[in-house]
Amino acid sequence: EVKVVESGGDSVRPGQSLRLSCEVSGFTVRDYTMHWVRQVVGKGPEWVSRIHAGGEATDYADSVKGRFTLSRDNAKNSLYLQMNNLRPEDTALYYCARDFDWKNALWGQGTLVTVSA
Amino acid sequence: QSALTQPPSATGSLGQSVHISCTGTSSDVGYENYVSWFQQHPGKAPRVLIYEVYKRPSGVPDRFSASRSGNTAYLTVSGLQAEDEAHYYCSSNTDKKTYLFGSGTQVTIL
Numbered sequence: 001e002v003k004v005v006e007s008g009g010d011s012v013r014p015g016q017s018l019r020l021s022c023e024v025s026g027f028t029v030r031d032y033t034m035h036w037v038r039q040v041v042g043k044g045p046e047w048v049s050r051i052h053a054g055g056e057a058t059d060y061a062d063s064v065k066g067r068f069t070l071s072r073d074n075a076k077n078s079l080y081l082q083m084n085n086l087r088p089e090d091t092a093l094y095y096c097a098r099d100f101d102w103k104n105a106l107w108g109q110g111t112l113v114t115v116s117a
Numbered sequence: 118q119s120a121l122t123q124p125p126s127a128t129g130s131l132g133q134s135v136h137i138s139c140t141g142t143s144s145d146v147g148y149e150n151y152v153s154w155f156q157q158h159p160g161k162a163p164r165v166l167i168y169e170v171y172k173r174p175s176g177v178p179d180r181f182s183a184s185r186s187g188n189t190a191y192l193t194v195s196g197l198q199a200e201d202e203a204h205y206y207c208s209s210n211t212d213k214k215t216y217l218f219g220s221g222t223q224v225t226i227l
Contacts, residue, residue: 035216044221045155047215059214095163100165101168101216102165103175105165105174
């Protein structure tokens with residue numbers, strides 16, 4: 001079965017760190033551009049980051065640049081989003097997605113991150 | 118960067134059509150051909166309806182069509198069905214190697 005499954009979401013205090021994981025099955029993660037997209041309940045989605053197919057190049061939204069780091073482990077066929085210095089405005093459901101805006105897009109069901117004092 | 122601008126709501130009767138706009142700038146919607154449209158039902162992940170401005174993935178009914186004029190993209194849902202009641206979002210890549218989503222449009226079926 002072709003799928004992506006996110007994990008690692010939790011409730012943390014401002015300034016703390018969290019690492020989200022995205023485990024894929026049915027395809028090879030390095031062959032596709034993979035993205036993280038987040039969505040606050042009741043609001044529209046917000047693109048967070050991507051790692052390009054085949055290489056290690058990454059891009060980030062201005063709102064997370066310098067705090068979040070996206071990486072890929074080809075041996076584990078997985079993707080990781082390291083989130084440091086978390087802020088209340090980072091509270092959202094975080095989706096991992098393969099080619100999120102394309103014809104073969106594949107989204108997970110998301111993992112919830114809550115940042116609150 | 119601000120979200121792309123969409124009308125908050127659109128309403129139509131069964132069998133009718135609704136039209137949704139998505140307004141950006143020459144740095145995003147009008148930049149390249151990477152404009153997409155998504156449908157999202159409550160509690161579900163977004164689903165791609167349109168990619169590269171007007172193309173439909175397999176499995177998406179041809180009731181969904183899209184176009185672009187300048188810095189504004191458009192989605193038309195024809196022959197409205199009950200299951201079309203959902204939130205609709207546009208997205209676009211930008212000249213800063215990022216992506217923007219639209220503010221979202223709630224489609225209600227009368």
